[in-house]
Amino acid sequence: MxxxxxxxxxxxxxxxxxxxxxxxxxxxxxxxxxxxxxxLPYTDYHRLAPTDNPLARRFWGRVPMEYVLSYLRFLRRGRVQHLLHQLKYQGQREVGTALGQMYGQELATHGLGTDLDLILPVPLHRRKLAKRGYNQSDTFAEGLAAGLQVPWSAEVLRRNSFTASQTRKSRAERWQNVAEVFEVAQPDAVRGKHILVVDDVLTTGATLEACAIKVLDAGAAAVSVATIACAEH
Structure with a gap:
């Protein structure tokens, strides 16, 4: 046959x-x-000036960001929620890589990413990684890297502490939950570079903020963040 x-x-x-x-x-x-x-409910925030980007405003006065990007709007009981459920709980890793590559190509078409040096996914703690078998943010980083033609690494950022779920926590509680759990394991990899930190969903931004601060403290020249989806305030 x-x-x-x-x-x-x-x-x-x-x-x-x-x-x-x-x-x-x-x-x-x-x-x-x-x-x-x-x-799909695309945000198209990459088409907006930073001052008009509602996601960028979540970080104003907290940490300087070059770009704050998210591909899709998270709507309960919608297609995006189903996609993320498939990615995180049904072993469908290709959801992350496919969406990452699609988004990366979209960003590249609009001239974003030419100044990016390295993509870093928000790491999972080893206990959660062992339970799930993979980090969903790694899959998104891999797809973005292919679409943008920018390298990525799962070894540079490290999560040292196991934290409770962020669900149902306020912004202050989320920040307290993650403020000191991340570290840059390879400072030379970020020093003097523009780093893109990526995660699956942006809600309050506390996790991404904590990672971005660590990256900047390690000597990065600039930091940006991107997610598969964002929850509306």
Whole structure:
């Protein structure tokens, strides 16, 4: 049996489905169907000036950011929530890499990323990493790196303490929860460079702020942040 015929046969028995809406994918579609690709709630914040970016305002007076970016708006019971659930709890790592690559290509098209030197995912503690088997932020970083043509590393930032879930915590409580749990394990990797720190979801920004401060304290020339999705205030 020819490989293409075998592929069609497997698709017939085990149809590939869109990770967002669970409908069958057509030939040529990967991970997301065309309908979801066009209907996902994109933020388009990369098209705005920093002073007009509502996400950037969350960090004003706290830590200087070059870019504050997020690909999608998080809407409860919507496609984005389903995608993130697939990524974090159903072992669908390709959600992160696919969205990262799509977003990276979008950013590159608009001239963003040409001054970035290194992408760093927010690390998981080793206990949570062992339980989940992978870091969802690593997958997003990997996809972004491919789309932007910028290197990434999961070894530079380290999480030293296991923290309780951030869910249901206020901004102050979230900051207290993560303020001293991160460290830059390889300062030479960030010194004098523009670093992009990435995570899956931006809510209050406390985790990204804590990482950004550590990166700047280690000698980075500039820091930016990007996430798959952002929760609206």
């Amino acid at each position: 020819l490989p293409s015929a075998l592929s069609d046969f497997v698709a017939l028995i085990f149809p590939r489905t869109c990770l967002a809406c669970q409908q069958s994918l057509a030939r040529g579609e990967t991970h997301l169907c065309t309908g979801c690709r066009t209907q």
